[in-house]
Amino acid sequence: MTTFARISERNRHFDRLVGRHDIKWLGQNTNHADPHPAVLEAMTDCLARGEYHLYAPPLGLEALRAAILEDLRLEPGRFEAIVTDGAIEGLYHACRTLLGPGDEMLVADPGWLWPRAFAREAGAEVVEVPIYDEACGYRLRPQDLEARVTERSRLIYLVDPNNPTGAIQTAPEIEEIARIARAAGALVIHDCTYRHFARGHSLLAPHYPEGTVTTYSFSKWLGLAGLRVGAVVAAPELAARLATAPPNNLGSSILAQRAAIAGLRTKEAWFPAVDAAQRANQQRIKAAAQAIEGYRLAVYPSHGNFVALDVSGAGVDPEALCQAYLDKDILIRQGGYHSQRFASRFVKISTTVPEAWVAAFCDLLPEATEQARATASVAALY
Ligand SMILES: Cc1ncc(COP(=O)(O)O)c(C=O)c1O
Numbered sequence: 001m002t003t004f005a006r007i008s009e010r011n012r013h014f015d016r017l018v019g020r021h022d023i024k025w026l027g028q029n030t031n032h033a034d035p036h037p038a039v040l041e042a043m044t045d046c047l048a049r050g051e052y053h054l055y056a057p058p059l060g061l062e063a064l065r066a067a068i069l070e071d072l073r074l075e076p077g078r079f080e081a082i083v084t085d086g087a088i089e090g091l092y093h094a095c096r097t098l099l100g101p102g103d104e105m106l107v108a109d110p111g112w113l114w115p116r117a118f119a120r121e122a123g124a125e126v127v128e129v130p131i132y133d134e135a136c137g138y139r140l141r142p143q144d145l146e147a148r149v150t151e152r153s154r155l156i157y158l159v160d161p162n163n164p165t166g167a168i169q170t171a172p173e174i175e176e177i178a179r180i181a182r183a184a185g186a187l188v189i190h191d192c193t194y195r196h197f198a199r200g201h202s203l204l205a206p207h208y209p210e211g212t213v214t215t216y217s218f219s220k221w222l223g224l225a226g227l228r229v230g231a232v233v234a235a236p237e238l239a240a241r242l243a244t245a246p247p248n249n250l251g252s253s254i255l256a257q258r259a260a261i262a263g264l265r266t267k268e269a270w271f272p273a274v275d276a277a278q279r280a281n282q283q284r285i286k287a288a289a290q291a292i293e294g295y296r297l298a299v300y301p302s303h304g305n306f307v308a309l310d311v312s313g314a315g316v317d318p319e320a321l322c323q324a325y326l327d328k329d330i331l332i333r334q335g336g337y338h339s340q341r342f343a344s345r346f347v348k349i350s351t352t353v354p355e356a357w358v359a360a361f362c363d364l365l366p367e368a369t370e371q372a373r374a375t376a377s378v379a380a381l382y
Contacts, residue, residue, distance in 0.1 A: 031223030053333035056251030090232035110339030136288035166302025196221035
């Protein structure tokens with residue numbers, strides 16, 4: 001198969017999934033809670049006014065840029081928010097702008113793989129620090145990071161809360177990572193996509209303002225994944241580097257930005273119940289996992305809207321388990337989406353979904369486990 005044929009096969013796989021209305025989406029950390037009415041109203045107003053005829057301002061609507069900084073409690077002026085087409089576009093742009101041939105980007109493994117591809121396309125080398133281990137709490141130990149720093153280290157990509165483990169870095173670790181980065185002359189991308197689900201999450205930016213790019217997503221806490229809106233936040237000088245030639249220089253979706261502004265305005269009234277429901281879903285999954293020998297959650301409670309279910313003690317292949325669930329219209333994610341090294345260890349299950357979906361997942365766990373044990377080979381899952 002040519003490379004493009006493989007890429008297009010992956011596309012057809014997801015196209016088939018989005019075309020199905022019977023799928024229970026427990027595989028992509030999307031949020032399926034009903035939105036606050038104000039969010040829907042903001043979008044219908046935007047459509048009724050025909051605002052979509054316009055290009056949004058290049059850095060984003062000012063009201064949104066201000067609201068993002070306020071949400072992060074980062075001081076306006078000291079930091080600037082640049083609205084992007086989802087956090088991923090900010091990550092792409094940051095990797096391509098800040099890295100060049102011969103540079104090294106340090107990442108935790110497992111993690112989120114796309115920025116590694118962006119870094120490699122920029123000619124950089126990706127250096128992995130393994131973290132899938134109880135001994136380090138499934139998060140990045142600063143000393144392990146420091147041990148891999150070289151004079152070529154240019155960027156540290158820190159996913160925190162970590163996707164897929166659900167662990168967060170402690171406040172002292174964040175300070176230490178900032179110190180290590182500054183001493184190495186490396187920048188940090190602090191990917192805070194799941195921050196809203198965490199308890200006691202610390203931003204790195206206040207400790208290393210001149211060298212940190214903080215990413216922001218509306219896909220997870222607000223549930224706008226299909227609308228593609230997010231942001232990168234950095235101090236003015238670094239923000240200027242990112243704002244000079246961004247791929248979304250004609251602005252990000254104005255419809256999405258209106259929804260995001262309304263979401264931030266109603267966050268306090270809406271989000272706590274959504275978060276409480278996903279925490280209760282985590283608990284249900286934990287109970288179902290405990291009933292099967294060899295299963296356990298890597299981190300509980302998870303600081304993201306998902307849990308990593310370790311299946312390595314049960315002799316179950318993650319891909320076979322995902323396939324067994326997909327046969328029953330439930331999408332969960334195989335460890336291989338997050339790591340080559342730890343692909344055989346875990347699957348990931350999203351929790352910002354209706355309770356009934358989680359109940360269906362839990363009820364099926366014994367049967368799907370048996371089916372996975374009996375499966376010899378699985379088609380590509382992506
Ligand atoms: C760690 C991490 N960063 C970024 C993203 C992408 O976020 P967005 O939907 O805002 O582009 C994801 C999506 O799953 C993610 O897991």
